[in-house]
Amino acid sequence: MRISDEYQSVRRNVRVYGSVSGNYAFRGTDTIWYESTLERDFLKKLEFDDSVLDVVSQPVEIQYLTKRSNPSTYTPDFLIQFRSQDKNPLAKMLKPILAEIKPRDVFIRDWGSLKAKFKAARVFASEQGWQFKLYDESRIRDQYLKNVDFIQRFKHSSFCDEEAARLITLLRKLGHCPINLLPAHIYKSDTNILMAISLSWHLVAKKIFICDMSQPLNQATVVWVSENYRNLINRSE
Template identity: 35%
Template sequence: MPVRKIGLCRRSVGGRVPRGGGRRGIDVESTLERDFVLLQRFDPAVADIEERPVRIPLFRLDGRAGHYVPDFLVTYRDPARPPRLVEVKHSDDPALLAGELEARLAAARAHASDRGWRFDLVTEREIRIPRLDAAKFLLPYRDRAVGPELRDRLLALAAKPRATVATLRDAAAADLMARAQILPDIWTLVARRELLADLDCPLSLATRLHPPTGGPPWPPA
């Protein structure tokens, strides 16, 4: 559970990112934090993400004791991959540019190192990337169900050379009405990585698709 609750956000847009499956959503204090969480949810390597995970003791410049609470702790499915403690900031944040956060960041690095974790300061340069657009588009599809017969047919069609979203839709549909009904099922399989696409390029009907060569899809983070 978070060690600090998010209060009223006067200078940014706070909210909660849903996770589905009856699980508690993830509270965020800005749209940049929201986008970071969406990227983590979309990453199949991520097992979980926790907001405001630890309170780190900190001594201020005036000698008074305080504390610092980083934004997130990201854990991974591979047990050999260390958890990542993360602070999310805009690269033009005045406090960051003025060096006023150095004591906090140093304390977070030491805290993470003592536990075998990593600590990263993450900005919009790592967050606002093309894959974020794919995450925002596909995540709402990920919890849908696709019938097993249609799923098998779509996977077989995707194994053909130069398969695209449009060719799968047209080959699997009997009429124009069916096209509209099948398209969400195709995006669901892409969202669950049962059909693979280049997620660093804009998604469209011309997006190339192919079935994976590995194991089953991952459980959602």
């Protein structure tokens, strides 16, 4: 069961003055509200991460006492559900994460007023069997996000299915190959080689080709074919 079947946003979506806010089309099926570019970038990473099953924005309202012992409420930014990391559907899943997103300087500047609500959130999350985590730009705007931004420009490009099939078949035979050397096994002209390199990045964006997303992507990036590539092709059609 998806976590969004049980939890929905508890606050009305309101644009925040002085900040970028809006609806993020998550995997083309869900709409998730964000209230800053940092939150939007966080959603980009979650969207590309296949271990992420579901995301709910502003999912719960948590009661807590301020440092002056006044009753108040706190609404974390996101609740993230993960898939099982094992092919066995009964395997233990990663704990959901209740996430708060803020710039680092805000965490530092306002920590005195924030720590009471964060303490309450940790207790609440633990009671639900979740984790509570804080994310600033150092944990969001990393190499992985740069890579996601790079390959997304190729995601909606149009390529011939036959050419894609040729590259996939070749890479399956080779096992793995640097992305700039793969086309040379098939093509001779510079034009076709450049086309095939762009096609290869398109296949990375579609998760049909796999690479190490923690490292900078470039022409020497090594790629291989996803074990689940046939399902991925069907899903992208």
